[in-house]
Amino acid sequence: MNNVKQMTQVASPPMGEVADSAKQIGEDVVDKVKKSAKKTMDDVSMTPFLRKITFFSSGGSFLDGYVLSLIGVALTQITPLFNLDEAWSAAIGASVLLGIFVGTIAGGYLTDRIGRKKMFIVDIVAIGVFSILSVFCSDPLQLVLARFFIGVFVGADYPIATSLIAEFTPKQHRSISMGMVSAAWYLGATVAAFVGYFLYSVPNGWQWMLGSAVIPCIILLVGRHDIPESPMWLAQKGRTEEADAVMKRVFGEGVELELEEPGEKTSLRKVFAGGYAKRIVFLGILTLCQVVPMYAIYTFGPEIMTAFGLGQGHEAILGESVVSLFFLIGSIPAMFWLNSMGRRPLLIRSLALMAVGLVILGVFPNAPVVVIILGFGLYAFFSGGPGILQWLYPNELFPTEVRASAVGIAIAFSRIGTIVATYGTPLFLAAYGVGPTMLIAAGLVILGLVLSVFMAPETKGKSLLETSSLDEGDASPRRA
DSSP, X not given: OHHXXXXXXXXXOOHHHHHHHHHHHHHHHHHHHHHHHOEEGGGSOOOHHHHHHHHHHTHHHHHHHHHHHHHHHHHHHHHHHHTOXXXXXXXXXXXXXXXXXXXXXXXXXXXXXXXXXXXXXXHHHHHHHHHHHXXXXXXXXXXHHHHHHHHHXXXXXXXXXXXXXXXXXXXXXXXXXXXXXXXXXXXXXXXXXXXXXXXXXXXXXXXXXXXXXXXXXXXXXXXXXXXXXXXXXXXXXXXXXXXXXXXXXXXXXXXXXXXXXXXXXXXXXXXXXXXXXXXXXXXXXXXHHHHHHHHHXXXXXXXXXXXXXXXXXXXXXXXXXXXXXXXXXXXXXXXXXXXXXXXXXXXXXXXXXXXXXHHHHHHOTTSOHHHHHHHHHHHHHTTHHHHHHHHHHHHHSSOHHHHHHHHHHHHXXXXXXXXXXXXXXXXXXXXXXXXXXXXXXXXXXXXXXXXXXXXXXXXTTOOHHHHTSTTXXXXXXXXX
């Protein structure tokens, strides 16, 4: 019996140890429960303030669509007033694109260096100032310069605003929020077409057209003044207390910021480093193929409508307005298809249908009006998905410290093509006609289609940390 008692004592730990072990297990369970209860930005719903950030961040895109499209109508008055030839008309049309090329690179780099908030205000003030100056231009060179600087600050707004949207928006709402940026561009272009339509017969109406951009600038300044700095950018710069304060203000208590590894000093070289180089090439070429035909159509819309036999003056401008509505309407369902269908499938199917529309216009330039409208409608409606992805992909595929720079470089890359195309469109139209012009546009879209088949990634349902990882977000075919 003594032996049994002794064995029992040896096998049984002291009661104090049992209590300590039980306490530790309990603390571990509580800790796990607390951790599982913690929410990140991706777990919350869209709040009114988040919608405000999206709305006013989309304003720069609205201005781009507005100022780019309105010049096409304004040129119908400016051309005879200044006795412009095709070269000067092309220079005025292309100058804003050259400015966007410069602005997206410089704006993206500065936004990653000094923050989103400061640049968010400066660029809108500058757009308003140069819009006023363009009213008083007395020769084509002055107008080219004014349009160039408008383009610089419009271009700068893209990496600023889209980075803010991406860094504030929960992942399940990201495609819709970024879709607002694309829809805002088409809305700006559509509003510009109707403004141009009503001011077409007004004496010196071109001055009212160009100066009217001040109105949305004022609205944007009022709406943007209290939008805070991105918490992801603050945390990446080591300013964690400020980041926490912004998180509490925007999302409330109990929502934590999902942190990246501490970032290096912002450097454009990182955008081209390792797997990121492959992504930037893919995005640059894809955006070029998507926007070159669209920019040419918008910048010289009345000329193109006239070339298709859709009338002159008011009739041509009205035709451009209808095409703008197709672009705008197509962007709305695309916001939701990007989540339900996925990024990659929607991109490939949309580019294929866009190409069909342009081929119809190129092969049958003298077709009845119904066929011409069908071709334009098919191209414009299905531009919605690729139009959103030109903003969504760059923001998803790059980390915080170079996100704005990557957006800027991708857009700048595409604007090289748009500058050439916009300058060349009136010259090519005059030399070869509208049919071959549309076929070249179709060829570009087909190039984007082939590229997407081999390189477009699927990022649906993933956090920014996942999509920007070289392991998770590699620019190669992935299905959800």
